[in-house]
Amino acid sequence: GQNIDQPTEMTATEGAIVQINCTYQTSGFNGLFWYQQHAGEAPTFLSYNVLDGLEEKGRFSSFLSRSKGYSYLLLKELQMKDSASYLCAVRDGHYKLSFGAGTTVTVRA
């Protein structure tokens, strides 16, 4: 089975940077995904890592260390619209995608 851990909540100020950590233990590994989910809506895809290192996409970056079972999502220049839940998801050796409980990020003015 999967064990995916991420903090429950984080709060940051508009314009600041926030880093959301995710640790995982899985049976096999075929990639780690980050999704953003606003309340009452479906998740939207943010980033994908399968090799170690940093992937940058505009204001969002995601890092992966497979040996440590660790990833983080970095959100820069925070905007009010970034207030949402951020889900770390890991695809296992059978290509099944399992989600962490999500981190609720609140951006304050």
Added chain:
Amino acid sequence: GAVVSQHPSWVICKSGTSVKIECRSLDFQATTMFWYRQFPKQSLMLMATSNEGSKATYEQGVEKDKFLINHASLTLSTLTVTSAHPEDSSFYICSAMTGGLESSPLHFGNGTRLTVT
């Protein structure tokens, strides 16, 4: 980008009735679709994997006779909640992959909020 359409967006039904939820891939073919359920303030829990032309694979603890899945074509999968009860009230979300498995993210439908009274 890949679009997954889910219908209806919300539904209210009486206890004991059945509800069908449709999931369509609009601009790509999806041999595999996934059904998730999400309770308030909790994460998405995979219910089953829907494979075109074959039986769905259910996760442990999910009753296959209660949650009927049909994936009759490469663009449509349906989930029928049979004999619904209030505890089935939840947010149901379908998803599909485009292209090959290695790097394809899941694209999600907009979800269906089911309320059983």
